[in-house]
Amino acid sequence: MSPDVVTVELANGPARFHALWLRDNASGHESRHTGSGQRLFDVTELPDRVEVVSAEVVDGRLYVTFEPDRFSSIYESDWLETHRYDRPVTSGFVGAVPWLAHDLSIHRLMWPDRAKTSSLAETSKALVRDGVAIVDGLAAGGNEGPGVVDVANLWGPARETNYGEVFLVRAEVAPTNLAFTPKALNVHTDNPYRCPVPGYQLLHCLVASETGGVTVLLDGFQAAEVFRSEDPTAFALLTSRSVPFRWRGGGFELWNRVPVIEVEDGGPADGSIRAIRYNNRSVEPFDLPFDEMADFYQAYRAFARLLHRPELEYRFVLNPGQCVVFDNERILHGRDGEADSERLLKGCYLDRDWIHGKKYV
Ligand SMILES: [Fe+2]
Structure with a gap:
């Protein structure tokens, strides 16, 4: 772990996540609307410099605390696997099968x-x-x-x-x-x-x-x-x-x-x-x-x-x-x-x- 990047071991191998990405995608009622799941804040409301001070996986969940405001958030491993962006780009069609x-x-x-x-x-x-x-x-x-x-x-x-x-x-x-x-x-x-x-x-x-x-x-x-x-x-x-x-x-x-x-x-x-x-x-x-x-x-x-x-x-x-x-x-x-x-x-x-x-x- 560095202040800017957290590396997590996931089902399909290790994946890196940026501190700012994690902070912007925080879960919990302070960050997301309980019913709709929609984000409650704008990116301009985040601190100019977001850093990770602690990151720990416990029972399949990643617990992260950020500086400078000591904000904490929890990320499910399944959710991180679904949204991982540290992987090779693959081309393909979402649901479409081209035909002759x-x-x-x-x-x-x-x-x-x-x-x-x-x-x-x-x-x-x-x-x-x-x-x-x-x-x-x-x-x-x-x-x-x-x-x-x-x-x-x-x-x-x-x-x-x-x-x-x-x-x-x-x-x-x-x-x-x-x-x-x-x-x-x-x-x-x-x-x-x-x-x-x-x-x-x-x-x-x-x-x-x-x-x-x-x-x-x-x-x-x-x-x-x-x-x-x-x-x-x-x-x-x-x-x-x-x-x-x-x-x-x-x-x-x-x-x-x-x-x-x-x-x-x-x-x-x-x-x-x-x-x-x-x-x-x-x-x-x-x-x-x-x-x-x-x-x-x-x-x-x-x-x-x-x-x-x-x-x-x-x-x-x-x-x-x-x-x-x-x-x-x-x-x-x-x-x-x-x-x-x-x-x-x-x-x-x-x-x-x-x-x-x-x-x-
Ligand atoms: Fe036509």
């Missing part, structure tokens, strides 16, 4: 099973793992039945945007978005121009297309990992710069600036892919420094080409009465071939927290 097209078996939830907590919990788990699931047994054609907002409400309120709570995907005479035409659509993530970017997207098919209209899904986390392994320099460039996205229409001008591939910065999962934003329709002219533009374009084009590899593309037809739910900052979606103008989908968005943050125990 032939590995994916989309989890399905039949509407009547929604009432079972276990069925909904399984679906949520599949969404975190695969980034996609299908809810079946909904309204189809002109028939009455549960719709896309009812599916969103299994988890939480639909995220309303300037499109409204629900948007229609069908051929329009004067579309404000290319998605609202029958044309084939390049794989993309939706609405990177919104701040924050919508977390989950739900698309409910009411009327299918007689021809074309095949849905293409692609795991952006998998694509990014392939890109990183094949061209680490280009990967580093694409993750270190943001690009602008914009959408104008209906009295709105929406603008956001985000990286195409966002990675965790620091922490135990340093370098893990956190989000993908790719949309060739709404990306603005790149505004990077002159000296970086050529290299950035090379990296951007290489990643865009990778997004068309057949082994990454999962193709299927969404039938009437089915709703596909997918992580909009992970799974890219597109439409292969021109759809009939009768094809009708209803869509909405849902914040990630409603699915990723929900506990079922």
Whole structure:
């Protein structure tokens, strides 16, 4: 032990903790609210110089006393093991398992099973793992039945945007978005121009297309990992710069600036892919420094080409009465071939927290 660092023997080996870190993370009713566990003080309220004067492990608990105020706190060994930061950084995905097209078996939830907590919990788990699931047994054609907002409400309120709570995907005479035409659509993530970017997207098919209209899904986390392994320099460039996205229409001008591939910065999962934003329709002219533009374009084009590899593309037809739910900052979606103008989908968005943050125990 030194005044600045305490070393503790834990289940997975010794770990060092800084005195200031321990003081800032003190337990007890003076430091933490009894009900919520939230911190009761601001870091500015701590002494300028925090030192440890005694540290001792007794029965699996670390007892520490600090100077200059003789403040004491107790730390459970399990808690220290969970929060240890003295370890090698490892990359990985929190709950996500990136997939290739032939590995994916989309989890399905039949509407009547929604009432079972276990069925909904399984679906949520599949969404975190695969980034996609299908809810079946909904309204189809002109028939009455549960719709896309009812599916969103299994988890939480639909995220309303300037499109409204629900948007229609069908051929329009004067579309404000290319998605609202029958044309084939390049794989993309939706609405990177919104701040924050919508977390989950739900698309409910009411009327299918007689021809074309095949849905293409692609795991952006998998694509990014392939890109990183094949061209680490280009990967580093694409993750270190943001690009602008914009959408104008209906009295709105929406603008956001985000990286195409966002990675965790620091922490135990340093370098893990956190989000993908790719949309060739709404990306603005790149505004990077002159000296970086050529290299950035090379990296951007290489990643865009990778997004068309057949082994990454999962193709299927969404039938009437089915709703596909997918992580909009992970799974890219597109439409292969021109759809009939009768094809009708209803869509909405849902914040990630409603699915990723929900506990079922
Ligand atoms: Fe879209």
